[in-house]
Amino acid sequence: MPGASTAPTETPQPSRGATITPALLVTLALLSAVAPFATDLYLPAFPMMVSQLHTTAAGVQLTLTAFLIGLALGQLLFGPLSDRFGRVKPLVVGAVVCVVASAVTVFAPTVEILVAARFAQGFAGAAGMVIGRAIISDLATGKAAARAFSLMMIVGGIAPVVAPLAGGFLVGPIGWRGALAVILGLSTAMLLAVLAVVRETHTEHRRAALRAEKTTAGSPLTSLMSRAYLGNTAAFAFAFAAMMAYISASPFIYQTMMGLSAGQYGAMFGMNATALLAMSALSAKLAYRYEVHHLAAVGLGLISVSSVAVLTVALTGTAAGWLAIPLLTLVGGMGLIFGNVTALALSAAPRAAGTASAVLGASQFLLAAVVSPLVSIAGENTAVPVGIILVSTSAIACLGLLAAGNRRPQTT
Incomplete structure (x- = not known):
């Protein structure tokens, strides 16, 4: 394989x-x-x-x-x-x-x-x-x-x-x-x-x-301009942007739109985070048997489908409670992405691992800072903005992984 x-x-x-x-x-x-x-x-x-x-x-x-x-x-x-x-x-x-x-x-x-x-x-x-x-x-x-x-x-x-x-x-x-x-x-x-x-x-x-x-x-820095590094970094950064969009919008979705109390919101947030941890553990186990980019692709596919579901619920006026299901699968899917795509990106620039890690981290937080305020741009009673952001960021993340061309024999 x-x-x-x-x-x-x-x-x-x-x-x-x-x-x-x-x-x-x-x-x-x-x-x-x-x-x-x-x-x-x-x-x-x-x-x-x-x-x-x-x-x-x-x-x-x-x-x-x-x-x-x-x-x-x-x-x-x-x-x-x-x-x-x-x-x-x-x-x-x-x-x-x-x-x-x-x-x-x-x-x-x-x-x-x-x-x-x-x-x-x-x-x-x-x-x-x-x-x-x-x-x-x-x-x-x-x-x-x-x-x-x-x-x-x-x-x-x-x-x-x-x-x-x-x-x-x-x-x-x-x-x-x-x-x-x-x-x-x-x-x-x-x-x-x-x-x-x-x-x-x-x-x-x-x-x-x-x-x-x-x-x-x-120069070791030339690897930072390679298709593999740029593509995988884009996949990581935009997947993280989707995660931050969810985090930023979650108080409004669960409390304002669904009518949950602060304690119930904490319970829902914790359940989603538990799904993330469980999928991360599963990803570590599956890494023994499956290729890293295949696991990342499954995770990106899962968050893309979940993002479309969030936007569909928001646009059709379906009861806000239905958002809980795609948000759970969205956050869970991140567990198959972050560790694997990080490995792919840094493995593409092994001679400048520190600088590669720096660019990866900086792009992650700067993009998150841009995305977070946009989730409430239309007010706190609609999930349409966050749905649009989730669909857009997950799509770009998928394109990044595809553009990286992760096909060469794997080293360990």
Whole structure:
């Protein structure tokens, strides 16, 4: 059966004995989980922050926007740095700065200082996300990488489920500063885990070999312009945009349109997230038997059909309750996409894994930032805008995977 990866087999390998251990996988997953915790944990405290910081709702919202912008831009810095200087040093620097910035957010006396600290927190915290993906790309390609990314997503995917629920319980007794202190504790734990578990995978020997190879094979960055990398990156980014469209619209769909309570909304959101985790686990298991691009294609087909169903229900005026079914299959289908397409994209640029991971992550969050506000452009009582966005983004994601031409023999 034809394979899925376009990675050249002659790429220099990491130091002898390097492998993706369970401890390393959990550590990298926790690094990627800091962002959703830092995003969602303090959201229930927004009204309280307006009063205590003597600011406006827009001012408090800016603390979230600044964090997301920092998260996108930070990946563009730390990814290339990790290609040049190795993975561990930039990762430790980013983790240390993230801890310091997190401490400033807890004690920020004004909203202006809080916004600046949140930007720094996101910028430095991006190191964990981008370098974590690069480390896996150093150690595995093809099916092995797809399995690792899918397993990492299971651990990291718990965060978006837990964070909103935990925030709702914590904000009342400990306030918004207490919620930010929890994020500080998580950042500190991540730093300690990095120091204890992560070892260099992009060694000086490996970097020297890549520099020598540059004279004959050209710049490693040329692989970022390949059809395989661009196509798979587009598939990943637009699939993630569909996911963010769902997340942004979900409060209006479940509460305003379906009439569910806040608790029932949390239960529905959690059920969908559980489907995502279950499909990620299934994807990791199926990666042993099936080609990576075939699994990704099934996932993209599933979200495309689900997206059409959402738009059909919205346009025909069918009872809003029917939206629950395609939204469940939409989110579940993402479990077959994210880990597999990430592996495909990074396997297409093995000589510049850090930079490739940076572009992948930055495009993911920047596109999500564009899509999210559009879901409520026609008001909170219609799902037509989110249906249009879901159909459009899933279609582009499918075209991206098709354009990538994932047909070469697979390496592991």
